[in-house]
Amino acid sequence: MEFTLLAAAAIAGAAAYIMLWWEAKHGNAARCTGNLWEIGLVSTVAGIFIGRIVAMLVDGVNPIAHPMDVILVRSGVSTVGASLGAAAVFAVQARKNTITIADGISAAALAGLAGWHAGCLVRGSCLGTASDLPWAIAQEGSTVTRHPVGIYAALLLAIAAIGLAWWKAYRRPPEGSPAAIAVIAAAGIRLATEPFQPSISGGPVWFYATALVAGIGVLAWSIVRRKTA
Amino acid sequence: MFRIALTLLAIALLAGACSSSEPVEGIEPPSPVTSEELQALLADSTGPVVVNVWASWCTPCRSEAPLIGRAATEYADDVLFIGLDVRDTPEGATAFIAEFFPDAPITHLSDASGQVPTDLGGSRGVPLTFFFRPGGELSYLHFGVIDERTLALQIDELVNG
Numbered sequence: 001m002e003f004t005l006l007a008a009a010a011i012a013g014a015a016a017y018i019m020l021w022w023e024a025k026h027g028n029a030a031r032c033t034g035n036l037w038e039i040g041l042v043s044t045v046a047g048i049f050i051g052r053i054v055a056m057l058v059d060g061v062n063p064i065a066h067p068m069d070v071i072l073v074r075s076g077v078s079t080v081g082a083s084l085g086a087a088a089v090f091a092v093q094a095r096k097n098t099i100t101i102a103d104g105i106s107a108a109a110l111a112g113l114a115g116w117h118a119g120c121l122v123r124g125s126c127l128g129t130a131s132d133l134p135w136a137i138a139q140e141g142s143t144v145t146r147h148p149v150g151i152y153a154a155l156l157l158a159i160a161a162i163g164l165a166w167w168k169a170y171r172r173p174p175e176g177s178p179a180a181i182a183v184i185a186a187a188g189i190r191l192a193t194e195p196f197q198p199s200i201s202g203g204p205v206w207f208y209a210t211a212l213v214a215g216i217g218v219l220a221w222s223i224v225r226r227k228t229a
Numbered sequence: 230m231f232r233i234a235l236t237l238l239a240i241a242l243l244a245g246a247c248s249s250s251e252p253v254e255g256i257e258p259p260s261p262v263t264s265e266e267l268q269a270l271l272a273d274s275t276g277p278v279v280v281n282v283w284a285s286w287c288t289p290c291r292s293e294a295p296l297i298g299r300a301a302t303e304y305a306d307d308v309l310f311i312g313l314d315v316r317d318t319p320e321g322a323t324a325f326i327a328e329f330f331p332d333a334p335i336t337h338l339s340d341a342s343g344q345v346p347t348d349l350g351g352s353r354g355v356p357l358t359f360f361f362r363p364g365g366e367l368s369y370l371h372f373g374v375i376d377e378r379t380l381a382l383q384i385d386e387l388v389n390g
Contacts, residue, residue, distance in 0.1 A: 059295035068288050074374045075292035125378050130389060139382075141368070144390045198381035200300050
């Protein structure tokens with residue numbers, strides 16, 4: 001049962017890899033699937049590690065005194081810590097060609113996130129707040145029907161990933177705009193689905209909103225940059 | 230790189246070795262409870278009850294404890310939280326409570342034999358989290374470390390179900 005997280009991670013990895021493979025055949029600007037995969041994988045693993053340490057510190061657990069607690073990611077990973085940690089590790093790895101590599105990995109990152117959310121089917125964690133909508137689902141032994149919020153997020157992210165990949169392949173977007181679109185999609189979808197998520201202390205809505213605004217800013221910059229070039 | 234890793238490992242081992250389970254002043258050790266007593270308490274309950282089974286020697290219990298403490302504080306008006314400490318020492322238990330639940334509204338009980346969770350329908354492994362409806366009907370049983378989404382969902386089932 002504890003291995004369901006690994007299964008969800010495997011689904012996420014497979015979705016990201018399939019997207020990179022498809023893009024390699026359809027004009028991904030980076031044209032280097034292996035490197036993009038490695039950069040994405042290292043950034044993700046480092047992000048989870050950093051996010052877990054941040055979550056421990058926030059909970060008042062000393063990671064040096066209790067180093068084994070770090071591997072218990074089910075206990076909580078800070079979304080803010082993981083996202084910023086992954087971004088920092090990505091920036092270090094892609095420092096020579098940051099924008100091109102960020103664009104190259106953007107659709108795969110969204111596909112990976114879609115796969116991760118689809119992994120709720122394996123983890124048994126798709127259900128959210130109560131709902132009377134026709135597609136609402138009740139958990140076993142319950143009469144309370146609920147939003148399948150994990151499926152909402154997975155579908156929206158998958159649509160965003162496919163749309164972005166198509167745009168990159170057939171429309172030649174301005175440099176930097178695919179990465180900005182990926183940030184906007186990921187943050188916007190998390191922001192939209194957060195009210196349906198069951199939560200003890202609430203998700204980092206401020207962080208999703210900040211990322212959304214930052215993504216819009218980068219998108220505007222990339223469009224203006226192309227027009228003035 | 231190897232030296233840095235070795236130094237960090239040495240610091241971690243040293244810090245781990247320095248942690249101890251001294252008795253903590255001001256924290257009462259959990260009261261002993263039998264299966265019959267706990268089942269009677271659940272049967273008499275007029276509201277939902279969450280029973281979290283833990284032990285101070287259990288690393289996964291340590292990792293989920295802050296979340297349990299936050300949930301107990303957040304749902305103090307709606308749900309009774311019981312912390313069931315199993316196969317533990319009073320010193321270890323009080324140190325654990327002082328570290329993770331100093332102010333959380335949790336009723337702490339102890340079971341030196343470790344038999345109570347099994348009698349409730351669980352197992353001898355820890356951590357375990359039971360969710361009981363009013364009157365003691367088991368709504369959900371979670372084996373292992375519980376995550377925030379699952380805990381929030383099952384509490385919502387108890388409160389609004």
